[in-house]
Amino acid sequence: MGMKAKTGTSLYTHFWGPLHLVALTILVLFGQLTLMGSPIDFIPLIMGASLLLLIYFVGWVIRFNRLGDPYLWTIVAMLISLGQAMQYRLSPVNGVKQFNWILIGVLVYLMVYVLYATLHGRFRSVFFHYGLLIALFAITLIFGTEINGARNWLKLGGHTFQPSELGKIVFVFFMAACVTTPERLRVKWSGREIDPKFVMMGLVYVLMGFFAIQREFGTAMLIFGVYLTFIYVFERDILFTVYNLGLVSVLGFVAFKTVSHIEVRVDTWLDPWIDIGGTGYQITQSLFAIGSGGFFGSGLGMGYPKFIPAVRTDFIFAAICEELGILGGIAVIMLFFILLYRGMKLALRIEDRYMKAVAFGLTMTIGYQTFIIIGGVIKLIPLTGITLPFLSYGGSSMVSSFATLGLLQALSGQILRKEAAQLETGYNQ
Amino acid sequence: MKLDTINSRILHSLVLAGVLFGLLITSLTWFELRGKNDIMGNAFNKRLIAEEEEVLRGRIVDRKGEVLAETLPSENSKIRNYPEKRLYAHIIGYNSAVYGKTLLEAKYNSELIGKSNLEFFQQIQKMLSEETPKGYDLRLTISHALQVVAREQLGDRHGAVVALDPKTGEILAMVSTPDFNPNASKLEENWKTLIENENSPLLPRATMGLYPPGSIFKVITAAAAIEAGKGDYTTEDLGTTVIDGMTFSNAGEKAHGDVDLHKALTVSSNVYFAELSQKIGASALIDKAKDAGITKSFEFDLPRTDSRIGDKSMGKTELAATGIGQGKLLVSPLQMAMVAAGIANNGTIMQPYLVKSVEKEEGSLLRTTDAKSLYDMVSAETAAELKAMMVSVVEEGTGTRAQISGVQVAGKTGTAQNEKSTESDSKDHAWFIGFAPAEDPQIAVAVLLEYRGEGGGRAAAPVAAKVMSAWLKLSESE
Amino acid sequence: MVELISMAAKYVLVVIIYVFIYKIVQLIYTDIRMLMGRDSVAALLPHLKLMTPMGTKGAQSIAEIYPILRPESLIGRSKKCLIILPDPYVSSEHVRIDKVGDKFFVEDLESANGTLLNGKKLERRIELKDGDKVSLGRIDLVFSEGGR
Numbered sequence A: 001m002g003m004k005a006k007t008g009t010s011l012y013t014h015f016w017g018p019l020h021l022v023a024l025t026i027l028v029l030f031g032q033l034t035l036m037g038s039p040i041d042f043i044p045l046i047m048g049a050s051l052l053l054l055i056y057f058v059g060w061v062i063r064f065n066r067l068g069d070p071y072l073w074t075i076v077a078m079l080i081s082l083g084q085a086m087q088y089r090l091s092p093v094n095g096v097k098q099f100n101w102i103l104i105g106v107l108v109y110l111m112v113y114v115l116y117a118t119l120h121g122r123f124r125s126v127f128f129h130y131g132l133l134i135a136l137f138a139i140t141l142i143f144g145t146e147i148n149g150a151r152n153w154l155k156l157g158g159h160t161f162q163p164s165e166l167g168k169i170v171f172v173f174f175m176a177a178c179v180t181t182p183e184r185l186r187v188k189w190s191g192r193e194i195d196p197k198f199v200m201m202g203l204v205y206v207l208m209g210f211f212a213i214q215r216e217f218g219t220a221m222l223i224f225g226v227y228l229t230f231i232y233v234f235e236r237d238i239l240f241t242v243y244n245l246g247l248v249s250v251l252g253f254v255a256f257k258t259v260s261h262i263e264v265r266v267d268t269w270l271d272p273w274i275d276i277g278g279t280g281y282q283i284t285q286s287l288f289a290i291g292s293g294g295f296f297g298s299g300l301g302m303g304y305p306k307f308i309p310a311v312r313t314d315f316i317f318a319a320i321c322e323e324l325g326i327l328g329g330i331a332v333i334m335l336f337f338i339l340l341y342r343g344m345k346l347a348l349r350i351e352d353r354y355m356k357a358v359a360f361g362l363t364m365t366i367g368y369q370t371f372i373i374i375g376g377v378i379k380l381i382p383l384t385g386i387t388l389p390f391l392s393y394g395g396s397s398m399v400s401s402f403a404t405l406g407l408l409q410a411l412s413g414q415i416l417r418k419e420a421a422q423l424e425t426g427y428n429q
Numbered sequence B: 001m002k003l004d005t006i007n008s009r010i011l012h013s014l015v016l017a018g019v020l021f022g023l024l025i026t027s028l029t030w031f032e033l034r035g036k037n038d039i040m041g042n043a044f045n046k047r048l049i050a051e052e053e054e055v056l057r058g059r060i061v062d063r064k065g066e067v068l069a070e071t072l073p074s075e076n077s078k079i080r081n082y083p084e085k086r087l088y089a090h091i092i093g094y095n096s097a098v099y100g101k102t103l104l105e106a107k108y109n110s111e112l113i114g115k116s117n118l119e120f121f122q123q124i125q126k127m128l129s130e131e132t133p134k135g136y137d138l139r140l141t142i143s144h145a146l147q148v149v150a151r152e153q154l155g156d157r158h159g160a161v162v163a164l165d166p167k168t169g170e171i172l173a174m175v176s177t178p179d180f181n182p183n184a185s186k187l188e189e190n191w192k193t194l195i196e197n198e199n200s201p202l203l204p205r206a207t208m209g210l211y212p213p214g215s216i217f218k219v220i221t222a223a224a225a226i227e228a229g230k231g232d233y234t235t236e237d238l239g240t241t242v243i244d245g246m247t248f249s250n251a252g253e254k255a256h257g258d259v260d261l262h263k264a265l266t267v268s269s270n271v272y273f274a275e276l277s278q279k280i281g282a283s284a285l286i287d288k289a290k291d292a293g294i295t296k297s298f299e300f301d302l303p304r305t306d307s308r309i310g311d312k313s314m315g316k317t318e319l320a321a322t323g324i325g326q327g328k329l330l331v332s333p334l335q336m337a338m339v340a341a342g343i344a345n346n347g348t349i350m351q352p353y354l355v356k357s358v359e360k361e362e363g364s365l366l367r368t369t370d371a372k373s374l375y376d377m378v379s380a381e382t383a384a385e386l387k388a389m390m391v392s393v394v395e396e397g398t399g400t401r402a403q404i405s406g407v408q409v410a411g412k413t414g415t416a417q418n419e420k421s422t423e424s425d426s427k428d429h430a431w432f433i434g435f436a437p438a439e440d441p442q443i444a445v446a447v448l449l450e451y452r453g454e455g456g457g458r459a460a461a462p463v464a465a466k467v468m469s470a471w472l473k474l475s476e477s478e
Numbered sequence C: 001m002v003e004l005i006s007m008a009a010k011y012v013l014v015v016i017i018y019v020f021i022y023k024i025v026q027l028i029y030t031d032i033r034m035l036m037g038r039d040s041v042a043a044l045l046p047h048l049k050l051m052t053p054m055g056t057k058g059a060q061s062i063a064e065i066y067p068i069l070r071p072e073s074l075i076g077r078s079k080k081c082l083i084i085l086p087d088p089y090v091s092s093e094h095v096r097i098d099k100v101g102d103k104f105f106v107e108d109l110e111s112a113n114g115t116l117l118n119g120k121k122l123e124r125r126i127e128l129k130d131g132d133k134v135s136l137g138r139i140d141l142v143f144s145e146g147g148r
Helices: A016-035 A042-064 A070-090 A092-119 A126-143 A163-180 A196-213 A217-234 A238-258 A260-270 A281-291 A316-349 A353-377 A395-424 B003-035 B046-053 B103-107 B120-128 B144-154 B184-196 B214-227 B261-267 B270-280 B282-291 B316-323 B333-344 B380-396 B456-476 C002-034 C038-043
Strands: A145-147 A150-156 A159-161 A187-189 A192-194 B067-074 B077-081 B137-140 B159-164 B171-177 B235-237 B240-243 B246-249 B257-259 B348-350 B355-359 B365-368 B373-376 B410-416 B429-436 B443-449 C047-050 C065-067 C072-076 C095-100 C103-108 C115-117 C133-136 C139-144
Touching: A016 A042, A016 A070, A016 C002, A042 A070, A042 A092, A070 A092, A070 A316, A070 A395, A070 C002, A092 A395, A159 A395, A163 A196, A163 A217, A163 A353, A163 A395, A192 A196, A196 A217, A196 A238, A217 A238, A217 A353, A217 B003, A238 A260, A281 A316, A281 A353, A281 B003, A281 B046, A316 A353, A316 A395, A316 B003, A316 C002, A353 A395, A353 B003, B144 B159, B144 B171, B144 B456, B159 B333, B159 B456, B171 B456, B214 B261, B214 B270, B214 B282, B214 B316, B214 B333, B214 B380, B214 B410, B214 B429, B214 B456, B235 B270, B240 B270, B240 B316, B246 B270, B246 B316, B257 B261, B261 B270, B261 B380, B270 B282, B270 B316, B282 B316, B333 B348, B333 B373, B333 B380, B333 B410, B333 B429, B333 B443, B380 B410, B410 B456, B429 B456, B443 B456, C103 C115
Parallel strands: none
Antiparallel strands: A145 A150, A150 A159, A187 A192, B067 B077, B137 B355, B159 B171, B159 B443, B235 B257, B240 B246, B348 B373, B355 B365, B410 B429, B429 B443, C047 C065, C047 C139, C072 C095, C095 C103, C115 C133, C133 C139
């Protein structure tokens, strides 16, 4: 490959190649969408062009200013291109809205980067974060509106958004604070001090309970996954992790037996064919869609994703499998995995424990979220209602995903600068 | 906690993520390769309907081109019309937006809506042309004229008739009664009654019905005996015999005197065969039944059930019962027609099939089915021996009502006791299997009349005769 | 017509996406090799490699690879130097490496015990080539252009 030795790392030298491939993808996808109109649909033309400009511009900003790992943006650029093409294909009206959300998301992405640089380290208080979470809950509970049986939406000036999308980021900070500064969790109960581990445990389980009560099982699962991995990595005693796993298994089993809603979900997962018109409708339609595309898909615009319920949100992955093929679906899974890998690598390199934990937690959040929703859509695990980052329709989801990305980018930028400085000042003292 | 430990645990988490994501990829791939096959035909898969909307579904015709199913325009949309109504309900099935697709309409759905992997460039051609795409037609092996005869012969009675060409395995006629009208409007009108009717009109008895065979099974017992070297067994048939404490008697306890295998089959002696079974042994008998296809599965154009027999550990009385076609034996009419065809075809059973070819409209073939042998039931010598015995059955034995003037017919009658049979009110099944002409068989049949209480020789044999002679006349003019 | 385009496009699309994934994985793979130890990052840049392991009494972590990035890099015993070598036979400012564009030059700074370049005494400023060995005191440093 022959890398030229230059000052600084060679991370950026082969950056443009993959980005060109993303551009090519945009051309093919939006070209198709443009030609599918009668005679020609101008909106995808403009959208595609804008997307091209956007990915190159942001790419250049990151490259030029050495804003950390450029592959985070490269991968996300590909994901949002695929996602946006699908969203427009599914509903041109909402596709435009989604595009706006992408623009806002990118803005948030860059803003978070800047904000983090100035604010980092200031907010490490455990209770600050927990308090924020409780506040979010209270607001949703009191002011929330119900959509589709779940009361997790807030209406603000004509737009609805999901506070839980913000909550999961705050949760990561909360966990990071818990595991790195456990002394702040010291609580006295009738004279005796409780081990901070158990205080943390209590707080987390209460939180999970809140989500479960609000019927957000997906988020509860997510929170638990993140929590469990956190304690595995940061608690010396592995047994603690094992106990938690055991505890949740028991709780889960009890919930399964007592809460009819959960039992229904598990039964539907095991055999959706019994009540194919009722409880099994969503997942079976999803499977029909996934099966009808073959490996290469039926082609953009050639399939019937309209038969899939909630296709723009929870089941976007099924639509991708139908029209872009199983290979398309596998590609999306791989892209997310590479994103995870970059995040983990970042977490490994950071020395400060708090920030290491944050990077790690944010990465695991994306990972679990992706696994939970894709797994549910292909009937690997029971279906829950959470979104697929960057691909699902919705402002809250997009903004939250980009915010997470922004934080990771900021941390990566910090680390990169630190390492470059180390190289330049020499090794001794 | 040491930084190194933390870092290595982070790596573990990465591995966990890798495993989880790998699981996603694997299950997606598995679904595509195997898991989806069983579910895609489900009626709730609206894509099937949507795809059909854009295509003119192919026709289904008999071997001579008579239309048995076609799609006709009706008001704003299209309707699937079965001009012969009930006659092919159990072969072609139905194509309903509400109740889904069954039988041939389901199995050949891809072809009927014109999807085909073989035709890449044709597909491109289709996409470039502007006219409504057409699906492919199915040409069946069925002879409509013969099917009509078979159905007529069954009349009001419940049961099945299966007629095969023993040399090729082509199914010439296949009728199951009771039947129903598969045209959409009638189907919807009658659905509830059809489902609740205790006679199960929706059940295709020819392929999926299982019945005790009774005496027609004796041809297999005889085959097992011959090939086990016990074909020379003789006994004095006094009307009844006792095997291990249980009495087995002939019909009406009729005594036949000294009988050998040939005579025993001709008169259908239970005594002889009960004793013979003891000489053969369960193992040999079961193996021969398996050679004939009992308990075995094979690829077929329609769903079918495997026939059943007891296991090798069976006791003497069950062995005797099995030897005369009772006991735990359960066979389908199709299975027994295959046995008759096997004997007719020098011991080799050919693979039965219904679809002769898949055709494009102009008559050019997409693909044809070739005759394939399926089981080597018996050797040619054994087959010849059996054939001679079966000729006797019709000439002078229990099957004289199957005679056709000018033609030598071979056959075997059967009267099977079943769960409904009682001393006073016989509900025995009436069976007949046979083929004609014996010296150069053109057709092999199996006839079953459910719960008739009449003997196979009395009730089923004449049906077989009519069907076989009709075919012989038809094929003269083919 | 549209159908035809869609049919062709779906194959093209899959190919592009997988080439993309392949490229990224390729880049990551080389990235991993870079990160098999902090020092390896430096190995891709022009650097001096320490050939003589130092027995250290004054506990300082001595790296083995010293990237040369600045226009002027001092090597000697003094703490002012970029590369500090606490060897008694090394002068406080023993040798200087100049970086001019892509070229590197080595010059002995009138050290007490002199400097050897590939075994021969270093008299004047000479350009360093890949693989050259610079010896000062009891220490050997090998120059590498990096980039491998």
